Amino acid sequence: MSFTITLPLSGYAGWSFLKRTQARQEAALVADAAQQRAETYFRARIAKVETADQLVKDRRLLQVALGAFGLSEEIGKSYFIRKVLADGTDDKTDLANRLPDKRYAELAKTFQFDKSKPATQAQGFADTIISSYRSQRFQEAVGAVDENMRLALFAQDQLPELAGKTASDAAKWYTILGSSALSKVFQGALGLPSSFGALDIDMQVSMLERKSRQVLGVGSPSQLGEPEKIDKLIKLFLLKKDIR
Incomplete structure (x- = not known):
């Protein structure tokens, strides 16, 4: 590159x-x-x-x-x-x-x-x-300098599309958990423990929903397309990464 x-x-x-x-x-x-x-x-x-x-x-x-x-x-x-x-x-x-x-x-x-x-x-x-x-290459270039920033860009690009899909909330949470990048952003922003990924998948969805409601004020992934919610998610993710 x-x-x-x-x-x-x-x-x-x-x-x-x-x-x-x-x-x-x-x-x-x-x-x-x-x-x-x-x-x-x-x-x-x-x-x-x-x-x-x-x-x-x-x-x-x-x-x-x-x-x-x-x-x-x-x-x-x-x-x-x-x-x-x-x-x-x-x-x-x-x-x-x-x-x-x-x-x-x-x-x-x-x-x-x-x-x-x-x-x-x-x-x-x-x-x-x-x-x-072009979008992916830009993300890769960012990731070559700072991987956390690449994850943030990916979340910013993908969450509005995911929020707009005609699928159940559960299906959307499963999609987030199935994406390594999105899962890392949510886990970091919501302060979920490293053992989170070892939990039963339904327990992961339940915990994601509960913590998202508490921290972001969003209980449904369909609300995650709102720019202010995405900004808050990314800000929390990067600030907590700075602390570690």
Whole structure:
């Protein structure tokens, strides 16, 4: 990664600096030569890709595709990725649906290689993937300097989308627990013990809901899309990380 982030401070002070400079630093990422080459190549070729096999065989396309879902490190697992993409997500037995990391299901659902006409043929598909790729690369650059800041960015990006989903509160709490990044943010912000992850999953949900209500004033994940709630969550997470 040739692009590097400027982040002179850590903790909540660093977060405040990042938010003030984020637009400028994101623009620098977009202008980065390596980023531009990756985007240009993807735009020019992705519409011609009709199968999972074709995508996996083109490493440059696959790098952007996986990177858009935070899965860049999986690029060497070609057979596994091909299987995830080819299966799709319609059947509960499909590989992506059986994996605890739901990023794979999102990848398969987005590309739709199990359909007669994959999503790569849709107008605006390249723009959608590239937008996610930029966001993920920015988060990775931040994480290279400060991992806690990367987790905070991830929470800021994902929580509004999660809050807006038409799913039960329990299902949304399970989603938070199933995401390593979100789980770390909530566990840190709410002051949950290190033994929290060893509890029965339903007990974890119950404790998350109770502590969230006490600390954030939110008992439902559907309320977590409100900017002030996200800001409070991130502030608590980073301040408590500063203390440790």
